[in-house]
Amino acid sequence: MRIRVGIALAAAGLVLQMCLGAAAQVTMTITSPSEGQTVARPYFRARLTGVTELVVVRVDFAGTTHFIMVRPVPPDTTTRPGQRAVEPGADDSWLPIVPGKQELTASVLSVKGKEIVAKQRVTLTVAPQSDAELAQGIYGFNKIYSMLNGAANTARESWANFCTSVDAASRSNTGESWEAVRYQAKLYMATRSDEFHARTRAYAELADIYVNAGRPADAMRAAEEADRIYRAERLNTSSGEFFGGFPVIYDPRPAQNVGSPAHFACLARLYVMKGDLETACSWYQKAIDFQNAQAEAAHLDAGARQRCRDEAGATYRQAAGIVFLLTNDMTRYQRWIDAASLTSAGNASNRSGVNLLNQ
Amino acid sequence: MVDAGHNRRLALFGLARTGYVVAISMVAALLLAAPLTGLGRCADAAQTAGQLSVPKPPEFTAEDARTLAAAHDKLMEIRGRLANEKLSTDEATRLTNEGVPLALLTRSLDAKKKAWEVYAKAQAIPIASDPQLTKLYEALFAYQKLYRRQFRMAQPDGTSAGPEPMGREWEAVADELEPFTRLPMTVGKKGTARYAMRALLVRGEALLYASVAYYRKKETDRQLDCYARGCAALEAVSRPTEEGTPGKAWIDREQMLEMPEHPYAGAEFAGAHDPSLYPAVRQVESSVRARQVLAEFCPWGVRTYAALTEAGIFKGLDWRILQPYVDADAEPGENTSWPDRSLLDYFAGYGRKYFWEHTLRNGPSSIEADFDAFRAGDFEHRGKKIRVKWRNAPKDVTYTVWVVSPMMSGTVLSDVVGYVTDAAQLFAEGFEAVVIDKLQDAAIAAIDTESDAAIFTSTSTIGESETGDTAGVTYTARRLGAPMAQLAKDNVEAVLGIVEKGEMEVLFESIDPRSEQVHDLVGNPKTYDGSVINPVIIRAYATGWEDTGENRFPRQWHYLRYYEFDPRALSGLDNYDLSQESASELPGLKGFLADEAAVQANAWRLLPDSPKRIGTRMYVTDHSPDMQELEINVAKDVLDEWMKKDTRDEGVVGVIRIPEPYAGEYLMGPLKADGKVTLGYALVNRRAGPDAPFVAKVAWHARQTLPTLFRQYQVRILVCKKGHDVVTGNPMYYYNDREAYELASFPVRFTPTKGNPATGKLRGDLGGESYKGVVVMAQTYGAPTSPRAAEAPASATPMLPRVISIDTSFMKDGVVSAGNSAEFAFKAYLTPCEPGDYHATVQIGAYTYHVWARVDGHGASAAFSATLPAPPGRNNVVVSCDGATASFILERNLGESQLDWANGELVKAQQALNTASDAQSQRWAISSFWDAHVDMAWALVLAGQYDQAKQYAAAVVQKGPPAQAFSDNASATSAWMGIREKAFERLMDAAYYSGDSVTMGFAATGYVKESTDRILYENANDMHSAAIIAEHPLYISTNYARAIRLAIAAGADASVLEQLEQEYLSWRVRAGFKLPQYDNNLIYHGPRGDRP
Known part of the structure; x- marks a missing residue:
């Protein structure tokens, strides 16, 4: 009897040792920012070793706390059996941009034991770029102008093509030619939609430029400009049908994916940086609803329809990461992940997908 | 462990766990046959009467008589003087001091005289001279002494009552009487049946009083043992039988004892022992007295009581519901006054209870089966089919037994009813106390709020309902800030309390002795003395939480059914009247104890729902509040930005989106830039009604009444068209118009769930007043959710430079x-x-x-x-x-110049013109000459000499012959028209290249006119094929298109362009274009009305 108890205790101790040991061997190296670095935009990146189970990296910076889930990388069975392919890393590009000297603390928390198994601290200086620096930087505005100009050119040419087809049809006055006009009309609307989305995308990219320059308020201006454009023109890009407040865009080319306003996700990211999860989620949800609305377009073939749903699903997953980042709540995270699967599979409970806005 | 005492008691009741049928007959034999056989044995001995041995008091002698008379006379004299004479104080004192010992002496001698006289009189009465009967009387006398002590009466000898007897003293008396219970049951003048009967009666009573004494001492086992034996004895007396004819003609066969003629003889007169009543009372039969006692001690019937006890129904019975066990001297406990105590207890007093309730671990199988449909969520209630999808299905049925005391009377009831409107709790240990632990976990899960977070829930319970959504509401509001577990417990308590209160109707019906609905159901059972047996009721209760989805507040269903015990099912009697019938056999007992459904169904009858609905009742507790008041404020910078869009034609409004199943969007109203609250809105639960006092408090803003309220909503801020009412001039907002666009969308969450806090600050007061069932939330939009380090502000430079x-x-x-x-x-x-x-x-x-x-x-x-x-x-x-x-x-590149060639051509043309001799050749020479000017103009344009080019071209137009100069010859005319057309074209070119807007106006207009004229002329003179002629409008429109393009580039006057464009479009129509405005060639040149 005594021997049995001894064995049981030893076994329990072994298991305990394994559990604790797995977490205790974790090491973390912060690769960005480096100690004493001056950056326009803080960006956290770390390399972890010894991760054999799910851990959470907690990043404390400028009065905010973020949580990053890090899973162990499964063994690479194809090339190096039994070895780990790549060490897991932690990324956080949602840190607030607060000018001045700052301290960033990163801690690795074991999920099971809820204990800190690794910790590192770095100091950095956040210095936003001036207008002049911005203009000289590699992130110049040329790309934005180019996107906007290209969009304008596309719209102009699309109108010209449309006119040509109408001209021809209106003179020949045959059924066939009018059919061509109808096709061209849809194509024109779709092209206008592309142009419209290209513009929102351009301002969303402008926002990214400002974020990278360490100027989140200007970034917000740019993203809100995109939304202003969206609100003002969303009705013009539709062939008439609306769903859930979103125009359903009919592209006459069945395999063609409709564009989507990029600023939904952009605004979501900016609100994440502000720590406003509710608003961030509401923007993600808008992006999801938009894609789900497009998936309803009658003209789409199955492939394009699936791509719309996949994009919605991807946005759910993106939001899931953010939810965890700001709440450290695995349950809520999982709800968004589940919704992603449901939506990708086309099994969402209603036309507009799963609404997790308030969850 | 089953104690021996318990088995013994069961055996006495005939209800031993095994072989109970045999046991019943054995006990019957024990209780009834033993006295009868004893009577047979002692028949002879009973023929010799004996003298009752009474203790002899001190003798009252003649000397005592004289002393008494003298003392009496002297005392009367003193009293006379004190009363009639005018005495000094000293004299009066002296007389008084003299009188006191005389008074004491007189009283003492009087008592001595009285005791002696009683003794002497008793000695004179001849009673049974049998020594055995003498012992019987001694035992009865001992019983009487205990009885007087029990009820605080002076002893016959004038001494004080003495202490309350102890249980063992009562048992000792009972034991003394036991041999006499076996006297022969002979009747007639010298029969001993009356003695045996009386011995058995008094023994039974002594045992029951012993049980009371043991009850007071909390010796439960001994109490129950004595109770069982006492009841068995009395039941045997209550129905005496002649030997061999059990249960027949039993009343008439008992002979009454003689009427006692002196106090000592009253010993056998059990139950009427007060000497002050003597001799006004009359003797009663032992059997009658036994039934009176049993009605008090065991009103349900001895066998039935035992059966109910064995089945667990009476387990833990509170004996204070029986009059003999009432403790008149009971001290108040902790909760001394109503409403801390139950109302019924309050009226009963401290030592008694009118009502006892008790929880059963398991209910009868027949009742359990009645709840299967409810558990499945598919059941009928009041003839209506109800389907409920459970979130937490009702699993366990909770059973509560109600036993109404025989002491409950109509008078008590009317007293209680008078208070019922204010009664918060009728029961001391309401069933909530029993089920609360069971329900608490389910409540926490169902309410689904953040653990240990501050929450606010309002609870209202829909009244007794047929369908689950009627009105009739009672409220309990929960507070902020308490831990979840405590709140859940409070919540469950509150809800159950509400249900409990609602159930008082059933209770009152149950305790009302006049309620035909309750008593008729089980055949108006009567106890030993013919009075009604108050009901024994089982309340079966089950509750489940409906699956209402994530957005709705949880709903809890309560299902209650009431069953009344029917003693006929066990006894087999058609009329359960113990004053008329004997219930010594219980044919239904086996099935009852084995929980056979068929027997249980007969034993427990569902209370009827007519005329009052007291049998089956249902409640739905909707955990939604009565009203949610929303006060939204918007951060100033955000609001300022929004309000820029608030114009005469457009408004900035809030709309609220209601979740499924009442999905819809409602206008909250326009945003107020200057108000204390930017946007106020109320959501009113329909059941609260429009006249609820708190509704008036929110009259300053819009509200919406909904069939139910939700945990959270979505608010959208929209810019939409604004119209104005033609009558009132008030603005109207077309918020669901397609043109409306969104400024913001955010959730408002009143009830936090796990991981999701409320989106605003919650409170319960409205305008300084607190209303139960009202939740107020102040939410701010646009403010950061947590204190954070400041970001850099936006720069003043353009976001994207132009x-x-x-x-x-x-x-x-x-x-x-x-x-x-x-x-x-x-x-x-x-x-x-x-x-x-x-x-x-x-x-x-x-x-x-x-x-x-x-x-x-x-x-x-x-x-x-x-x-x-x-x-x-x-x-x-x-x-x-x-x-x-x-x-x-x-x-x-300049390229190869055409100037030399053009110059040469011009020289040659000049020469030809100079040498032209006849009209024909002169005509051609003129044409060639001006044509060379046109070529020269083009060469100059190419060479970049635009002014000279203009001069050459203009010369042709201005100095050349008119268009009709060659009208006699169509071909020559056409050629000349062509030269003029080209001249205008070159002039137009030169103006275009030089950016000369003034010349351009003239040139472009001239060009299109000339070219059009030429084409029309050629067509009129059949100079082209039919096909070409048919296409002439197309050619003309093409020329217009070029002229317009060049005119735009040169900056021609808008009126010129307008004119050209109108003519161009008309030629396009003539060319066959049905939709001439869709023209890619039409180059844009500034505002000119709406384009498609």
């Missing part, structure tokens, strides 16, 4: 090369732009050209695209628009 970009696709090293071409494709963009018309000037060398772009989209680029002149050589090009400029180099 620039002109040149299309670089034709550019090499910053130089655009036109090659040998006189024109080049110009493409540039002004970015960003708002919708509108954009005019850019392009300065190429010394000349300025004009390009236009129309922008339809916001934040877009104005795309300028045109074919523009490329003057020969290297030119600096500057593009300007709205203050933005851009420049580049344009190169064009």
Whole structure:
């Protein structure tokens, strides 16, 4: 009897040792920012070793706390059996941009034991770029102008093509030619939609430029400009049908994916940086609803329809990461992940997908 | 462990766990046959009567009589003097002191005299001289002494009552009487049946009083043992039988004892022992007295009581519901006053209870089965089919037994009813106390609020309902800030309390002795003395939480059924009347104890729902509040930005989106920039009704009444069209118009769930007053959710500076090369732009050209695209628009000059004109001469000598012959018209290349006129094939298109362009274009009305 108890205790101790040991061997190296670095935009990146189970990296910076889930990388069975392919890393590009000297603390928390198994601290200086620096930087505005100009050119040419087809049809006055006009009309609307989305995308990219320059308020201006454009023109890009407040865009080319306003996700990211999860989620949800609305377009073939749903699903997953980042709540995270699967599979409970806005 | 005492008691009741049928007959034999056989044995001995031995008091002698008389006389004299004479104080004192010992002496001698007289009288009465009967009387006398002590009466000898007897003293008396219970049951003048009966009666009573004494001492086992034996004894007396004829004619066969004639003889007169009543009372039969006692001690019937006890129904019975066990001297406990105590207890007093309730671990199988449909969520209630999808299905049924005391009377009831409207709790240990632990976990899960977070829930319970959504509401409001577990417990308590209160109707019906609905159901059972047996009721209760989805507040269903015990099912009697019938056999007992459904169904009858609905009742607890008041404030900077959009024609409004199943959007109203609250709105639960007091408190803003309220909603801030009511002038908002667009969308969550806090600050007061069932939430939009370090503010510079970009696709090293071409494709963009018309000037060398772009989209680029002149050589090009400029180099080769050739042609034409001799040749010479001018003009244009080119071209127009100069010859006329047309065209070219808007107006107009005239002339004179003639409008329109293009670039006057364009469109219509406005050739040149 005594021997049995001894064995049981030893076994329990072994298991305990394994559990604790797995977490205790974790090491973390912060690769960005480096100690004493001056950056326009803080960006956290770390390399972890010894991760054999799910851990959470907690990043404390400028009065905010973020949580990053890090899973162990499964063994690479194809090339190096039994070895780990790549060490897991932690990324956080949602840190607030607060000018001045700052301290960033990163801690690795074991999920099971809820204990800190690794910790590192770095100091950095956040210095936003001036207008002049911005203009000289590699992130110049040329790309934005180019996107906007290209969009304008596309719209102009699309109108010209449309006119040509109408001209021809209106003179020949045959059924066939009018059919061509109808096709061209849809194509024109779709092209206008592309142009419209290209513009929102351009301002969303402008926002990214400002974020990278360490100027989140200007970034917000740019993203809100995109939304202003969206609100003002969303009705013009539709062939008439609306769903859930979103125009359903009919592209006459069945395999063609409709564009989507990029600023939904952009605004979501900016609100994440502000720590406003509710608003961030509401923007993600808008992006999801938009894609789900497009998936309803009658003209789409199955492939394009699936791509719309996949994009919605991807946005759910993106939001899931953010939810965890700001709440450290695995349950809520999982709800968004589940919704992603449901939506990708086309099994969402209603036309507009799963609404997790308030969850 | 089953104690021996318990088995013994069961055996006494005939209810031993095994072989109970046999046991019943054995006990019957024990209780009834034993006295009868004893009577047989002692028949002879009973023939000799004996003298009752009474203790002898001190003798009252003659001397005592004299002393008494003297003392009495003296005392009377003193009293007379004190009463009638005027005495001094000293005299009066002396007389008084003299009288006191006389008074004591007189009283003492009186008592002695009285005791002696009683003794002497008793000695004179001849009673049974049998020594055995003497012992019987001694035992009865001992019983009487205990009885007087029990009820605080003076003893017959005048001594005080003494202490309350102990249980063992009662048992000792009972034991003394036991041998006499076996006296022969002979009747007649000398029969001993009456003695045996009385011995058994008094023994039974003594045992029952022993049980009371043991009860007071909390010796439960002994109490129950004595109770069982006492009841068994009394039941045997209550129905005496002649030997061999059990249960027959039992009342008439008992003979009454003689009426006692002196107090000592009253010992056998059990139950009427007060000497002060003597001799006004009359003797009663032992059997009658036994039934009176049993009615008090065991009103349900001895066998039935035992059966109910064995089945667990009476387990833990509170004996204070029986009059003999009432403790009149009971001290108040902790909760001394109502409403801390139950109302019924309050009226009963401290030592008694009118009502006892008790929880059963397991209910009868028949009742359990009745709940299967409810558990499945598919059941009928009041004839209606109800389907409920459970979140937490009702699993366990909770059973509560109600036992109404025989002491409960109509008078008590009316007293209680008078207070019932204010009664919060009728029961001391309400069933909530029993089920609360079970329900608490389910409640926590179902309410689904954040663990240990501050929450606010309001609970209201829908009253007794047929369908689950009727009105009739009681409220309990929960508070902020308590831990979840405590709140859940409070909540469950509150809800159950509400249900409990609602159930008082059933209770009152149950305890009402006049309730025919309750008593008729089980055949009006009567106890030993003929009075009604108060009911024994089982309340079966089950509750489940409905699956209401994530957004709705949880709903809890309560299902209650009431069953009344029917003693007929066990006894087999058609009429359970113990004053008339014997219930010594219980044929249904076996099935009852084995929980056989068929027997249980007969034993427990569902209370009827008519005329009052007291049998089956249902409650639905909706955990939604009565009203949710929302006060939204918007951060100033955000609000300022929003309110810029609030104009006469457009308004900024809030709309609220209601979740499924009442999905819809409602207008909350316009945002107020200057109010204390930017946007106020109330959601009112329909059941609260429009006249609820708190509704008036929110009259300052809009509200919406909904069938139920939700945990959270979505609020959207929209900009929408604003109209005005023609009568009132009040604004109307078209918030569901397609044109409405969203400024913001955010959730409002009143009830936090796990991981999701409330979105605002919650409180319970409205305008300084607190209303149960009202939740107020103040939420701010636009403020950061947590204190964070400040970000850098937005910069003052434009977010995206406005620039002109040149299309670089034709550019090499910053130089655009036109090659040998006189024109080049110009493409540039002004970015960003708002919708509108954009005019850019392009300065190429010394000349300025004009390009236009129309922008339809916001934040877009104005795309300028045109074919523009490329003057020969290297030119600096500057593009300007709205203050933005851009420049580049344009190169064009001069190419091979046509000037020499043109000059030669002109010389030759001059010579031909000079030498022309006849009219015909002169006509041709004129034509050639002016034609050479046209060629010269074009050569000059190509050479970049635009002014000279204009002169050559203008000379043709101004100095050449008129168009009709050759009207006699169609061919010559046509040729001449062609030359004039070309001259105008060259003039137009020169104006275009030189950016001369004035000349352009004249030239372009002339060109289109001349070319049109020529074509029409040629057609009129059949100079073309039919096919070409048919297409002439197309040709004409093409010429118009070119003229318009050049005129735009040169900056021609708008009126000219307008004129040209109208004519152009009309020719396009004539050319067969059904939709002439869709024209890619129509180059844009500024605002001119709506384009498609």
